[in-house]
Amino acid sequence: MNTEEKADSPLKQTLRSVIFGTETPAGKRFDIALMICIVLSVTLIFIDTIGTIHAQYGDYIRIGEWTFTVIFTVEYILRLYCSLNRLHYARSFFGVVDLVSILPSYLGLIFPGANLALAIRVLRLFRVFRVLKLLRYLSDGNILLKAMILSSRKVFLFFFSVSLIIMVLSVIMYVVEGPVNGFTSIPKSMYWTIVTITTVGYGDITPQTTLGQGIAALTMLIGYSIIAIPTGILTAEISNEMVRTRDLRKCNNCGKKGHDNDAEYCNHCGSELEKL
Amino acid sequence: MNTEEKADSPLKQTLRSVIFGTETPAGKRFDIALMICIVLSVTLIFIDTIGTIHAQYGDYIRIGEWTFTVIFTVEYILRLYCSLNRLHYARSFFGVVDLVSILPSYLGLIFPGANLALAIRVLRLFRVFRVLKLLRYLSDGNILLKAMILSSRKVFLFFFSVSLIIMVLSVIMYVVEGPVNGFTSIPKSMYWTIVTITTVGYGDITPQTTLGQGIAALTMLIGYSIIAIPTGILTAEISNEMVRTRDLRKCNNCGKKGHDNDAEYCNHCGSELEKL
């Protein structure tokens, strides 16, 4: 974004630094204001689905809703206007999210047909994906993500093994308990097994026979022990990753390595460290 | 507290060392007696809400309750009297807690109106915050707290991501299951999603459609895997923090570093180590 900015008008440059940038004070204020708008807008959509609130404050919510739609529309137009490569922005993940955030409101205006009620209602809920606009503010180069990517092969192996266990247990429980006790089909039995092995335990389907309860107890103990595995994998990776990123930081002045991730000054010579 | 004690009367000084201090035998006995009073007093308030116990032992409980109120009142007055800076104490966190612990009892005396019953009843429960007086005895410089503060940015990032997942899943479940199956509004659907993703699983709202049960199973597996993340973060930080505090301890005699947190003597030259 910093390479081809010469040809642009100063207004465009300023707008860009405010809207896309996060380093100027104005850019920061813009980001915070946008975040608040997103959170408020989504809150409005959520509480509007409560019958009593819709009946009583429906009109105010509609006004608020349109205010936010206008704000996000202006934001979208400005982003389009001041981006260096408009097509690139419009096709990017956030470009699509920004468009999808405002479209449903306008579509609801165009097709107000009562017979399309449900489809429109569902479509309007797509506005909820406005929250994805917040993803912009998630720093993506963090240790967490790296640890998760590094451990993904192990975690996949883990989920593969768990799937096998779930399938075998589901079939056994389907045979032992049968449709009479709520295990009406193997997919339903799998639902029960997942509810049990993850220790959620709704209690909407529970084993009734003594043998079934015994197998259920075994299932719980399996779930209880394998819950340890992803934790173990991830912890080991995060520890590793912390040591690795620590070794990456090197003082430019004295050359000492191995500073803490949150250190701002070299603990050997006191000169400022580069941000990670 | 040790700097400006000259001008005080000996009584005040003794009182202060007993009430505020924890190092003299008298001070320790005072602290233990106070702890027991707090726990007993809160227990009284708790069991008084049980109908049968209130009916049978209400009078005894009222007597016990007033005994504790008097004790805490005397304690508050003594603290005020012997503190070096009275205003400072009165406005400090523990000063306010000490006051709030006794006020409701007196207010209940002043406004005994039957028509204010609920408000007074709720207010009287404020006495429960007496337990916060116990916070005084929580050492605040511990590894646990440090690890939590150090990992707070990562934990915040984690909860931010979890919130996004919860919101998206809530909307999907609201659309799939709908008000007929108990998902009467998006906030209710969020309540269900949190109940499920944290593996609590009350079972007061459960998916009824096959598609809904499939998404629920997915939600549980997500909850099951992301439960590993905060554990991993915190464990890595605690490990780090343990190594760090170990490196902080240095023998004054031979200069050796890296003693265990619970070591009392230098494992190199045998001279006593300073307490951490």
Added chain:
Amino acid sequence: MNTEEKADSPLKQTLRSVIFGTETPAGKRFDIALMICIVLSVTLIFIDTIGTIHAQYGDYIRIGEWTFTVIFTVEYILRLYCSLNRLHYARSFFGVVDLVSILPSYLGLIFPGANLALAIRVLRLFRVFRVLKLLRYLSDGNILLKAMILSSRKVFLFFFSVSLIIMVLSVIMYVVEGPVNGFTSIPKSMYWTIVTITTVGYGDITPQTTLGQGIAALTMLIGYSIIAIPTGILTAEISNEMVRTRDLRKCNNCGKKGHDNDAEYCNHCGSELEKL
């Protein structure tokens, strides 16, 4: 498999490398095709147990089912034909799994008696063990397995202690709550204790007396704390195992040790590392 291949016909050798091998492109394609068949076949068996789907698509499912049975039969015959030691394959774990995967379909053909319905139905579900064919694709030399084996003695000790706790709590709850509140026998009480201590919490049996609820609360807190133990054990072992495997990798060129598990080049001299 590479020692006595001279006497074999070229066809047999090619077949063997495709069916048993995983390194040639054809072998990889075969494995992927087989995996898809297994997953599809098991999915068919699962959804066939849903009443409405069986009623509507039963005929199509039967056709699909027989297609897969024929495919797996051909696979079994080919494996038998091209294996170096037929008896050895037939008696191996995967040889038995491959046979059990196809037998139930043929047995269902031979004994179509309606009076054997349940036995046959259960037998037919044995086809589900086809998923075990997938085990072939689980690399068995991984860190996870090693960590689990290394920590198995500690985990056994843990489960032994947990069993003692469960037994003692079961007897106490059986005495406190009794058959009136659903704790009809000690085995049932054990079922309740396991449901509670693993934090599953169906809610099909819940304590009704105040004392019982108090003991239940204690049981939950015990479960909540001991959930940490297997996690701790496994995490420590995985960390250890990671360090150990890292130390095992040595650059053939410069001799440097301690490369990351996923490193492909020596971080000292840049020459390629052997795969782990």
Added chain:
Amino acid sequence: MNTEEKADSPLKQTLRSVIFGTETPAGKRFDIALMICIVLSVTLIFIDTIGTIHAQYGDYIRIGEWTFTVIFTVEYILRLYCSLNRLHYARSFFGVVDLVSILPSYLGLIFPGANLALAIRVLRLFRVFRVLKLLRYLSDGNILLKAMILSSRKVFLFFFSVSLIIMVLSVIMYVVEGPVNGFTSIPKSMYWTIVTITTVGYGDITPQTTLGQGIAALTMLIGYSIIAIPTGILTAEISNEMVRTRDLRKCNNCGKKGHDNDAEYCNHCGSELEKL
């Protein structure tokens, strides 16, 4: 036990090495036989509480029960006879457990009064404490126990903080939901809070108001995050303890330290290592 054995008869010495010792083949066989008796005996007591089994097999169970009582009585008498210090054994933890394991059966014989039914029934269940005889076979010098003791102060701090959170949340929920929705008293509200914060979630008491459900969701998220803390503490301690015990092992031949806990030979010179 090895110091004053001269005065004993050879029979006594042999008996002692078999009954108390675990190193001779006969001693090992005795321990295994005893373990099997304990497990079978407790299983009998457990399944005898199932109504249908008691009705059908009650007589056989009574015979089996008396057989085990006689076996344990003989064991107790032999232990008393061959122990070096009889009073010391009789008063030791295992001496009392061994006595309590057999007494209830005899007491049930002496007081067969039907009007004492419940007391006797409860007393008879004391036989279940026979499982505690198994504790003998738990090696007590293990890493797990050390890690738990080392982290006990931190775990106590943790449970203290959790108790404060539970108390405050209980009072809030009692006020918000009230007796109408099942929160009939603060102790009951505490029961609900513990059920929720430990992610057990029976669903026997659930919040009905929107505000209550919001606070419940918060409670779950708190439970979800603090579940990480004991895991983190224990994992860090176990890791530490593993490193420490590793450093304790030293080869007698070449002096190299830092062997794995399960290593049997020095990885430097190949000579056998002493058992940990």
